[in-house]
Amino acid sequence: MSAPTVRAGGVGRAVYRTISSIPTGALWVIVVIWALPTLGLFANSFRGPSEQRTTPWWLLLRDENLSLDNYATVLGTDVQGGLVQGVINSFAIALPATVIPIAMAAFAAYAFAWMDFKGREWIFIGTVSLLAVPLQTALIPLLQLYNGGANQTLPFIGKTLSIFPDLDLTGTTTAVWLTHAGFAMPLAIFLLHNFISGLPKDIFESARIDGADHFQIFVRLVLPLSIPVLAAFAIFQFLWTWNDYLIALTMIGPFAPDKMPATVIIAAIAGDFGRYEHLLTAGAFVQAFFPIVVFFALQKYFVRGILAGSVKG
């Protein structure tokens, strides 16, 4: 092999050298360290409250009464209504909160990338600029909106205009997924636009010559090509909404305990003056089960989708 012609230098190289000098064995040590908290949680999920609190989890084989009681309790209805209802509620939130923004964002992203219309840049910038804005910044007005709708009394005429009807959404799963959908839109449009705008121009031109309108192009060409990137975003969005605590807590928590998703129930179990804290171990595994299934089911799309934008480079 000939001598390198380009001198790569600097900090990056030093860091890289240090890290690549780590032998494979050390990498396995890192993997083991990574597994420790999960292992500990798993071990504790079979132990009673006093064992969990007083003796280390890796001594579980010394315990005499290992059992599935924790699982039985969280799946039953005695503590905070039980996780079964919570998991059902989580699905009622996470499914629409994943599917609806993606479906909407896909066409919007196509339109922003390939359709010429007035105000395109401004609407796009207006949408994407709120990419990182967290829910807290809009919390009180949103609660007001769901509780009473949005009405504007017009000055001088004295007529009240209903911008958003009072649908009485407080304490419903609809309020939660609607909020997720709104807040997911910027990221979804941004990521999908990155991909769709990188598709080769020729395919659209030949389709136009063949007389296809934009909607046909979108359905027949863009959607099939975008499936990997849609799946990749679906994984993110599903994880985010499934694991969300804040939105569900503020919009459902105080109003409708029977509509609470799994995260809020788990936090409530932990809250209750630590009385049921030992149940969290089993609860965490129950709550994590479905995201894991989703993850592994969509993984093959994910690998392709995540690099999909690289066509553009």
Added chain:
Amino acid sequence: MIGATDRRWLIAMVGVPTFLHVLLVWIPALATVGLSFAEWNNLDPLRDIAAVGTENYTVIFTVFGTRLFPALFNNLALVLFLFLCTAAGMLLAYLLDKSVRGTALYQSIYYFPVVLSLAVVGFIWKSVMFSRESGLLNILWPGDPIDFVGDQTRLFELVLPFGDVPVGISRNFAALLVAMAWRHIGYVMVLYLAGLKAVDPSLKEAAAVDGCNEWQSFRSVVFPTLKPINVVVAVITVIEALRAYDIIAALNVPRGTEVMGTLVTSALIGEGAGRVGIGSAYGTVLFVLCIGFIIWYVYNNFREDER
């Protein structure tokens, strides 16, 4: 050259998401900015909203400065720290992809924290790793048990040139960063491991034939191919750092770990709720911070495109 059919679809497909977004994000966010100049208890009717000018801002920057500045500092530290985790995760992913067998096993180990909610991550670390009596870290530690979750003494302290409030990273916030790193590095590794599988091996071979050493081939071949992931990861890192709330709320530590997310929330809901004006002022500060990041990002992107 947009026909009538296209126009109808355009109105539906851009109009509906834009309407939703304006209604659910823009209007409420701007309403928050408006409310930050007012005083109101949200249990009272809307007509009780009273304008107070910039009083709320005066209050949060002076009287509540002891809360605001440390929270802002924690948020910024979180952004920097998560970016460090991102770099570590990327290099670890590269090395794992190259050298370790048993892919399915190590992937499952890294995936698990990723699918957990941050509230649960907080609990796991609190009980399994940090606990005084039964936590792994305290058992391994030779000295007196450490109160990882409660100890709010600062590791270091900086005195700001304004506000007269020292800021720094408290010990319990550092412990929290470790727990967050566990999940975030996993997150980043999942993304990059997926990406690395898709890097065309013939590109790397070509680079080797051309005389690139490994660092050069990583920098000039692998890293550019991963560009789409870099964008996704950067965006997600910033979002997670600025949104941080769940893990702190779950650990329920009163002092030392505040971030903007918890300040806003605690002024609006829960104990001490009903101070909409103050909460909105905090929210507006957070809003400006978030917008700032995006503007910075978009600006850099434009500059790059122009080159």
